[in-house]
Amino acid sequence: MTRFDKLSASLRDFGLDAVALNPGPTLTYLTGLRFHLMERPVVLLFAPGQPPAIVLPELETQKLVGLPFDVTPFPYGENPAEWDAVFRRAVHSLNLDGKSIGVEPRALRLLEFRYVKGGAPEASFPDASSALARLRICKDQDEVQKMRRAVQVAQNALEAALQNFKVGMTEKEFAAELTVQLLRHGSEPEMPFSPIVSAGPNGANPHASPGGRPIVRGDLLVVDWGATVDGYISDLTRTFAVGEVEAEYRKIHQIVQEANAAGRAAGKPGVPCADVDAAARTVIEKAGYGPYFTHRTGHGIGMEGHEEPYMRGDNLQLLEEGMTYTVEPGIYLPGRNGVRIEDNMVITQDGCESLSDMAREMRVIE
Amino acid sequence: MTRFDKLSASLRDFGLDAVALNPGPTLTYLTGLRFHLMERPVVLLFAPGQPPAIVLPELETQKLVGLPFDVTPFPYGENPAEWDAVFRRAVHSLNLDGKSIGVEPRALRLLEFRYVKGGAPEASFPDASSALARLRICKDQDEVQKMRRAVQVAQNALEAALQNFKVGMTEKEFAAELTVQLLRHGSEPEMPFSPIVSAGPNGANPHASPGGRPIVRGDLLVVDWGATVDGYISDLTRTFAVGEVEAEYRKIHQIVQEANAAGRAAGKPGVPCADVDAAARTVIEKAGYGPYFTHRTGHGIGMEGHEEPYMRGDNLQLLEEGMTYTVEPGIYLPGRNGVRIEDNMVITQDGCESLSDMAREMRVIE
Numbered sequence: 001m002t003r004f005d006k007l008s009a010s011l012r013d014f015g016l017d018a019v020a021l022n023p024g025p026t027l028t029y030l031t032g033l034r035f036h037l038m039e040r041p042v043v044l045l046f047a048p049g050q051p052p053a054i055v056l057p058e059l060e061t062q063k064l065v066g067l068p069f070d071v072t073p074f075p076y077g078e079n080p081a082e083w084d085a086v087f088r089r090a091v092h093s094l095n096l097d098g099k100s101i102g103v104e105p106r107a108l109r110l111l112e113f114r115y116v117k118g119g120a121p122e123a124s125f126p127d128a129s130s131a132l133a134r135l136r137i138c139k140d141q142d143e144v145q146k147m148r149r150a151v152q153v154a155q156n157a158l159e160a161a162l163q164n165f166k167v168g169m170t171e172k173e174f175a176a177e178l179t180v181q182l183l184r185h186g187s188e189p190e191m192p193f194s195p196i197v198s199a200g201p202n203g204a205n206p207h208a209s210p211g212g213r214p215i216v217r218g219d220l221l222v223v224d225w226g227a228t229v230d231g232y233i234s235d236l237t238r239t240f241a242v243g244e245v246e247a248e249y250r251k252i253h254q255i256v257q258e259a260n261a262a263g264r265a266a267g268k269p270g271v272p273c274a275d276v277d278a279a280a281r282t283v284i285e286k287a288g289y290g291p292y293f294t295h296r297t298g299h300g301i302g303m304e305g306h307e308e309p310y311m312r313g314d315n316l317q318l319l320e321e322g323m324t325y326t327v328e329p330g331i332y333l334p335g336r337n338g339v340r341i342e343d344n345m346v347i348t349q350d351g352c353e354s355l356s357d358m359a360r361e362m363r364v365i366e
Numbered sequence: 367m368t369r370f371d372k373l374s375a376s377l378r379d380f381g382l383d384a385v386a387l388n389p390g391p392t393l394t395y396l397t398g399l400r401f402h403l404m405e406r407p408v409v410l411l412f413a414p415g416q417p418p419a420i421v422l423p424e425l426e427t428q429k430l431v432g433l434p435f436d437v438t439p440f441p442y443g444e445n446p447a448e449w450d451a452v453f454r455r456a457v458h459s460l461n462l463d464g465k466s467i468g469v470e471p472r473a474l475r476l477l478e479f480r481y482v483k484g485g486a487p488e489a490s491f492p493d494a495s496s497a498l499a500r501l502r503i504c505k506d507q508d509e510v511q512k513m514r515r516a517v518q519v520a521q522n523a524l525e526a527a528l529q530n531f532k533v534g535m536t537e538k539e540f541a542a543e544l545t546v547q548l549l550r551h552g553s554e555p556e557m558p559f560s561p562i563v564s565a566g567p568n569g570a571n572p573h574a575s576p577g578g579r580p581i582v583r584g585d586l587l588v589v590d591w592g593a594t595v596d597g598y599i600s601d602l603t604r605t606f607a608v609g610e611v612e613a614e615y616r617k618i619h620q621i622v623q624e625a626n627a628a629g630r631a632a633g634k635p636g637v638p639c640a641d642v643d644a645a646a647r648t649v650i651e652k653a654g655y656g657p658y659f660t661h662r663t664g665h666g667i668g669m670e671g672h673e674e675p676y677m678r679g680d681n682l683q684l685l686e687e688g689m690t691y692t693v694e695p696g697i698y699l700p701g702r703n704g705v706r707i708e709d710n711m712v713i714t715q716d717g718c719e720s721l722s723d724m725a726r727e728m729r730v731i732e
Binding site for chain 1: 400401402404405424425426428429444445447469470471472473474475476477479480491541542545546549550554555556557559560561570571572573575660661662671672673678679680700
């Protein structure tokens with residue numbers, strides 16, 4: 001069964017006549033094609049039983065040469081005034097007006113949406129995220145192998161970067177050093193995200209950007225980083241002690257480490273995602289730090305940094321073999337310091353496995 | 367005049383009551399705030415005369431601490447079922463229903479759009495790109511200085527990477543080496559784009575991705591790369607000869623070099639963008655290679671890799687002091703090789719200046 005066949009089946013199950021996709025993981029998963037998301041719209045239209053149509057800039061058409069499936073190109077030139085007519089032709093070629101055309105609201109921009117809608121004013125555009133997530137949510141062996149390599153590259157890179165760590169470096173400097181090592185160790189240049197390197201008060205912000213403050217003794221240092229290998233990513237976090245740190249920081253590190261272990265142990269086929277969240281969260285709540293764990297326990301991972309399934313307390317979705325996700329509990333003490341420990345998991349036939357194995361114990365660097 | 371004051375004036379001129387912005391350059395330009403674009407929607411709503419409202423995840427609210435302007439936060443928790451109500455409250459707080467709410471179709475996703483529209487079902491959502499582009503299109507001295515540094519970092523990085531070039535490296539290997547050097551020389555990790563390194567037949571594709579083919583003697587090597595400094599970017603291209611190359615390749619390099627010089631010379635205040643395109647294009651057409659120059663001559667540049675003004679034959683927009691843009695003519699011989707030479711320009715009081723000065727003559731590397 002080709003990936004387009006899987007898509008056709010999923011669209012039928014969800015009552016959708018077609019999908020309209022812009023550049024991103026779903027389009028790449030289906031076609032192998034990669035485009036930058038830019039001011040020139042690119043849209044793939046697919047309706048079961050017909051070759052897909054793709055609207056794209058003339059200067060991108062070379063990418064279609066040698067594809068292992070039929071696709072009808074609708075190229076356009078540099079003048080945006082022409083684009084509307086080209087989109088209309090593409091939409092009409094698949095006879096999509098009045099149909100139910102699924103879209104990905106997290107990916108599709110108004111730019112592409114308005115052109116597609118221009119060609120199909122009577123169509124409806126329901127959210128097809130679930131129909132599409134289903135295609136990619138269970139990874140095959142080949143995909144897991146790529147993720148395993150992305151984890152290995154990331155771990156090796158951080159180990160190398162730590163050899164060059166010096167107290168007094170700024171967060172930005174260590175982030176740049178880590179990025180260099182990620183590339184040296186084999187990550188693709190399109191990384192899943194820029195490494196988060198946050199120390200001291202900045203570490204209390206789970207989504208901090210690296211800043212210009214020097215990393216000093218007494219800080220906890222949160223490093224949240226990942227690599228890309230063959231389009232698949234890793235997303236890990238470790239927290240280090242810079243020299244001697246306060247007793248409470250050692251304590252919260254220990255609690256988060258136990259929460260991470262409990263979260264990692266909880267996954268197996270048939271278990272709801274909510275149970276993974278609960279396993280990690282309970283450890284932190286019992287220790288009295290519940291209010292300081294301000295986010296869900298994890299998210300799916302694969303071609304995207306955040307994808308289904310989400311490890312959230314209200315998510316009753318059942319885990320299945322091949323699902324891959326993060327376990328990343330944390331404790332954040334506002335204005336002081338934070339701890340997060342994150343691993344990448346895969347559900348196996350009868351349990352789960354952590355793709356990452358870098359030591360989780362609090363390591364002192366200086 | 368603050369940037370929000372400029373925005374208020376521009377909205378009035380374009381007959382807009384408000385704007386809805388998701389994370390991206392416009393939001394960062396106005397507020398200094400940076401967010402990753404992810405599955406959790408973030409939207410800033412602004413209507414003149416009122417503090418802006420921002421809908422964002424609870425765990426991102428720390429970023430609002432210490433902002434130099436009033437903003438009303440509408441934070442939400444982890445359960446997407448709650449988000450709709452939070453968006454409604456934010457939209458109602460500014461009394462936006464029935465109003466004309468400008469949007470950026472190239473940035474705003476259906477995700478954010480549908481939540482905003484949920485709170486303002488009677489509003490209209492016209493394209494505010496022009497009203498917003500006007501804010502950022504003329505750079506002040508501080509912005510030009512950042513771009514100058516982004517150019518310098520890029521040039522130094524390529525020079526360093528070339529020292530490590532070896533015939534037989536793959537495009538991907540040289541792209542990784544260049545990325546490492548960009549970071550070492552001071553680029554922020556969020557680069558404007560992954561370097562394009564394309565040799566031989568791949569160089570005939572203006573938007574190629576680096577591939578696994580070794581770069582061999584006789585190839586032209588196109589390197590299209592840039593750096594980010596303080597949120598501003600550079601975007602340059604140089605084409606090298608790998609050892610001895612065919613006479614026709616030397617010839618097209620010479621033609622493109624002349625086209626680049628003509629395009630660089632054409633800009634000054636009051637001149638239409640179309641004239642810059644025509645200046646470069648005429649050189650290539652006169653040499654008989656017109657059909658092989660398949661894209662516009664350039665695009666605006668600043669916080670984004672592609673922004674207004676566009677150097678296109680049909681663009682009658684007049685250049686003004688402080689506008690910054692690329693001049694990047696090329697000749698692409700399908701299946702064989704390509705040449706592109708790209709510089710970054712700024713319009714001065716009475717002419718223009720190239721921010722980039724790396725030698726443009728065909729340099730032989732081996």
